[in-house]
Amino acid sequence: xxxxxxxxxxxxxxxxxxxxxxxxxxxxxxxxxxxxxxxxxxxxxxxxxxxxxxxxxxxxxxxxxxxxxxxxxxxxxxxxxxxxxxxxxxxxxxxxxxxxxxxxxxxxxxxxxxxxxxxxxxxxxxxxxxxxxxxxxxxxxxxxxxxxxxxxxxxxxxxxxxxxxxxxxxxxxxxxxxxxxxxxxxxxxxxxxxxxxxxxxxxxxxxxxxxxxxxxxxxxxxxxxxxxxxxxxxxxxxxxxxxxxxxxxxxxxxxxxxxxxxxxxxxxxxxxxxxxxxxxxxxxxxxxxxxxxxxxxxxxxxxxxxxxxxxxxxxxxxxxxxxxxxxxxxxxxxxxxxxxxxxxxxxxxxxxxxxxxxxxxxxxxxxxxxxxxxxxxxxxxxxxxxxxxxxxxxxxxxxxxxxxxxxxxxxxxxxxxxxx
Amino acid sequence: xxxxxxxxxxxxxxxxxxxxxxxxxxxxxxxxxxxxxxxxxxxxxxxxxxxxxxxxxxxxxxxxxxxxxxxxxxxxxxxxxxxxxxxxxxxxxxxxxxxxxxxxxxxxxxxxxxxxxxxxxxxxxxxxxxxxxxxxxxxxxxxxxxxxxxxxxxxxxxxxxxxxxxxxxxxxxxxxxxxxxxxxxxxxxxxxxxxxxxxxxxxxxxxxxxxxxxxxxxxxxxxxxxxxxxxxxxxxxxxxxxxxxxxxxxxxxxxxxxxxxxxxxxxxxxxxxxxxxxxxxxxxxxxxxxxxxxxxxxxxxxxxxxxxxxxxxxxxxxxxxxxxxxxxxxxxxxxxxxxxxxxxxxxxxxxxxxxxxxxxxxxxxxxxxxxxxxxxxxxxxxxxxxxxxxxxxxxxxxxxxxxxxxxxxxxxxxxxxxxx
Numbered sequence: 001x002x003x004x005x006x007x008x009x010x011x012x013x014x015x016x017x018x019x020x021x022x023x024x025x026x027x028x029x030x031x032x033x034x035x036x037x038x039x040x041x042x043x044x045x046x047x048x049x050x051x052x053x054x055x056x057x058x059x060x061x062x063x064x065x066x067x068x069x070x071x072x073x074x075x076x077x078x079x080x081x082x083x084x085x086x087x088x089x090x091x092x093x094x095x096x097x098x099x100x101x102x103x104x105x106x107x108x109x110x111x112x113x114x115x116x117x118x119x120x121x122x123x124x125x126x127x128x129x130x131x132x133x134x135x136x137x138x139x140x141x142x143x144x145x146x147x148x149x150x151x152x153x154x155x156x157x158x159x160x161x162x163x164x165x166x167x168x169x170x171x172x173x174x175x176x177x178x179x180x181x182x183x184x185x186x187x188x189x190x191x192x193x194x195x196x197x198x199x200x201x202x203x204x205x206x207x208x209x210x211x212x213x214x215x216x217x218x219x220x221x222x223x224x225x226x227x228x229x230x231x232x233x234x235x236x237x238x239x240x241x242x243x244x245x246x247x248x249x250x251x252x253x254x255x256x257x258x259x260x261x262x263x264x265x266x267x268x269x270x271x272x273x274x275x276x277x278x279x280x281x282x283x284x285x286x287x288x289x290x291x292x293x294x295x296x297x298x299x300x301x302x303x304x305x306x307x308x309x310x311x312x313x314x315x316x317x318x319x320x321x322x323x324x325x326x327x328x329x330x331x332x333x334x335x336x337x338x339x340x341x342x343x344x345x346x347x348x349x350x351x352x353x354x355x356x357x358x359x360x361x362x363x364x365x366x367x368x369x370x371x372x373x374x375x376x377x378x379x380x381x382x383x384x385x386x387x388x389x390x391x392x393x394x395x396x397x398x399x400x401x402x403x404x405x406x407x408x409x410x411x412x413x414x415x416x417x418x419x420x
Numbered sequence: 421x422x423x424x425x426x427x428x429x430x431x432x433x434x435x436x437x438x439x440x441x442x443x444x445x446x447x448x449x450x451x452x453x454x455x456x457x458x459x460x461x462x463x464x465x466x467x468x469x470x471x472x473x474x475x476x477x478x479x480x481x482x483x484x485x486x487x488x489x490x491x492x493x494x495x496x497x498x499x500x501x502x503x504x505x506x507x508x509x510x511x512x513x514x515x516x517x518x519x520x521x522x523x524x525x526x527x528x529x530x531x532x533x534x535x536x537x538x539x540x541x542x543x544x545x546x547x548x549x550x551x552x553x554x555x556x557x558x559x560x561x562x563x564x565x566x567x568x569x570x571x572x573x574x575x576x577x578x579x580x581x582x583x584x585x586x587x588x589x590x591x592x593x594x595x596x597x598x599x600x601x602x603x604x605x606x607x608x609x610x611x612x613x614x615x616x617x618x619x620x621x622x623x624x625x626x627x628x629x630x631x632x633x634x635x636x637x638x639x640x641x642x643x644x645x646x647x648x649x650x651x652x653x654x655x656x657x658x659x660x661x662x663x664x665x666x667x668x669x670x671x672x673x674x675x676x677x678x679x680x681x682x683x684x685x686x687x688x689x690x691x692x693x694x695x696x697x698x699x700x701x702x703x704x705x706x707x708x709x710x711x712x713x714x715x716x717x718x719x720x721x722x723x724x725x726x727x728x729x730x731x732x733x734x735x736x737x738x739x740x741x742x743x744x745x746x747x748x749x750x751x752x753x754x755x756x757x758x759x760x761x762x763x764x765x766x767x768x769x770x771x772x773x774x775x776x777x778x779x780x781x782x783x784x785x786x787x788x789x790x791x792x793x794x795x796x797x798x799x800x801x802x803x804x805x806x807x808x809x810x811x812x813x814x815x816x817x818x819x820x821x822x823x824x825x826x827x828x829x830x831x832x833x834x835x836x837x838x839x840x
Contacts, residue, residue: 015703019561019703023561023562023563023702023703026560026561026562026563026747027560027561029628029741029742029747030560030737030740030741030742031560031742032737032742122558128701128703128704128705128707129558129707130553130554130557130558130559130707133550133553133554133557133558134550134553134554134558137550137553137557137725137728137729137734138542138549138550138553138554138722138725139550139721139725140446140447140450140451140724140725140728141439141443141446141447141720141721141723141724141725141728142443142446142721143443143446208449266689266690266710269686269689270686281548281721282443283435283439283443283548283717283718283720283721284548284711284712284717284718284721284722285548285711285712285715285717285718286710286711286712287548287549287550287709287710287711287712288708288709288710288711289707289708289709289710290686290706290707290708290709290710291704291705291706291707291708292704292705292706292707295705297703297704297705298703298704298705300561300703301559301561301562301701301703301704302558302704303561304560304561305557305558305559305560305561308557308560308561309557309736312735312736312737314557314734314735314736315732315734316729316732316734317450317452317732320450321449321450322449322450322451322452327446327449
């Protein structure tokens, strides 16, 4: 019998204990041994739990317990779980965590400390979708050319509502908050930080890149308006919040931002709270993995899959590569990324304005792919919408600054990156 | 250094050798050891190969070679590879196979013979998509409620052309043959047999069902016409060749047939030669795995993923369950499946005909969900199209027989199952 201790018995922790009990038949058949939830650590012992598991308010009771084989960390936060996971590992206990923030900051130290002790984290990215397993095992013969993921269900729910039902950003945010999809302070989701933590984990598996959140472009969906949604559609695009990791020679781009993607791509068809990760391998071509990215049971499904792998005695290199064999790729600076752009700007409705905008872009070596001019609601103004050919982010930023300095251009220029 | 022998150096075998050489950097980093293709067995030594590998025309040179650690079986056929794989296993060599026919017939005997020696087969189902890994590992905490897969790229290519471009069946078959997607004798693909072999493998992983092709419903796309495609669309459906495995109480339905599926489901959006498998787990909900189902490099990607797992020392129960712990579910008879149906029939255009058709269906306890009447090209005839609520296959077959016996009904009744 394998005994599991759970640090943090909230929604996911309850599901882990419940599924270990309710699906014990299939879990034992697949793992070859019985697996039982033995003890959970919680902050408030008096709170009623939806599952029958012994509780303690001292996490040390779990990580120092000689009877416990596997520690599941579902606490949230970074430093306290980091301390406890390190201690559990040094006590020789296998660890399963769903904590993406912990891994976004400390995955390389944890890999070092874990050594040959399993430290698994399938649930940390895209909930129930076995994307870590796919990158670590299923696609391991490939150089990964790119990863593009819808990894935040809150943002995808909001964008879907904006696109399909024409709801305004503020209204859909309020609705998402009422449904419990978004927090009272939604910044972590709508600002792209949650997706960024997940992307950093995938970037390690695919490229061996040791980056922190502050090293990569992180933007959210909070500047997307109905106008952008409508014009995107006229250009044949959907808007999604994507986490993108992509190889460019010896460099790797990593970035999270609202992105225009062709309407007919598979990932554009992923609606509502669902997640999906598209992975291009140099040999396999495009693969896509779709499913529930959050929720207690879906996340617990991934946690327990890891537990079963540990019980089977399986282990793969925690971050995809054997420790001594890093990939040698390096993270590109935020300004070095190269992509196509959508630009929206409001200009005065007089002759020569379009020419001056186009020539400004030209000065920075940016060539226009398509253009649309629409009357603005305000009299005497028009909206110009461009999509550009590929150019370096640095040039695009300089060009936008230059455009904003033109007398005829209003100051609010929207830029959304395009991914084909 | 790990040495690999390849039985069958055709398209996939060449790709395996080529990728082991060309991607040796990433493969060594991920596996922790160098992996080299050492020897290939072929029928015709004089034929030029696209890769530099030593060749023999005697497969025994590989399976009895003490220097070879892993045998890759890519021969095709059933009995000869069965003999060789058994011998390789009893020589203590790990085996990787992409041979779905071999597994469709002999997977349980092979599991028995393999014992603790790894016998992996990721490439046997849906080519480069790591669906075996997903079922064996990633979703292992779940009771699987259903599997619905587009697992034959030839059929999906043909149906996509029929649906999107209105091409007739015979023309699109000819085109598929010219492009090399379909064989001169296309029966194995368009008759559903290839998909059935794959479904049987997934059925073992999900349900522990030991079935052979003759035990399950296998139909193809060869009776699908443009009329069906058009009317399906009017009812809000796409037509796909699906392999379906589904739990119903203690029974499991397994079947391969052209299927009407709602246009807005993710799997309906999978076009062209691409494959996808949708898996519903009782905890994770729907997951979907998408990618290239065929082609040398994509299939080799899966073969090499298995090789890397073996080199890492990983092994999971070959068919998902520990040998002594089968699932206890049993395969339902072909007549016991329960689903919704689409029925197309041509009738004489006179009063009372619709009533007699409806009352015949009623006699067999079949209730109509929706109905469409269209004039036929032939004068004095009309086309009736129904979709029904759920009923047992047995009743539906009897009802169709009874309908065909009505004087006013022409004999060609088309029945297509619906899956929601």
